Amino acid sequence: MKATVNWREGLVFDATSGSGHGVTMDGNKVDAASPMELVLMAAGGCSSVDVVSILEKARQQVSGVRCEVNGERADAVPAVFTKVHLHFVVSGHNVAEKHVERAVALSADKYCSVAKMLEASVTITHSYSIEEE
Structure with a gap:
């Protein structure tokens, strides 16, 4: 099982699973869940x-x-x-x-x-x- 996490800006990151599904994360909880x-x-x-x-x-x-x-x-x-x-x-x-x-x-x-x-x-x-x- 694999995943990739890419920094977008600020503390916002886009993650993609090995199966190709994505989720956004935000360390500040503004644009997405932490x-x-x-x-x-x-x-x-x-x-x-x-x-x-x-x-x-x-x-x-x-x-x-x-x-x-x-x-x-x-x-x-x-x-x-x-x-x-x-x-x-x-x-x-x-x-x-x-x-x-x-x-x-x-x-x-x-x-x-x-x-x-x-x-x-x-x-x-x-x-x-x-x-x-």
Whole structure:
């Protein structure tokens, strides 16, 4: 897996993945998300992929999954994440709580590569809620 990051101007950078997809980053958070914000988004995205896949395999009638990610950072430099919490809001029709609980647990304990990588130095917690449609 590869990526390239090119400086545009100021603290703005354009990144391109090995598969050809791009994203812009801004250290000042003016023109784009910062690299640290992208880390949170990556954790939420990775876990969300797992949760949706697992719920679909369980034949749950899911119409939406939102992952609200909150991160706390150290006060000192480097301001690494110390805690990350992922809260999944699953919406659908007759979605069984046991399936959502299992999907979130499997993502956290087994499948999400981003969260597994972070957990070596970050306390990661998970929660969920279900909204009936």
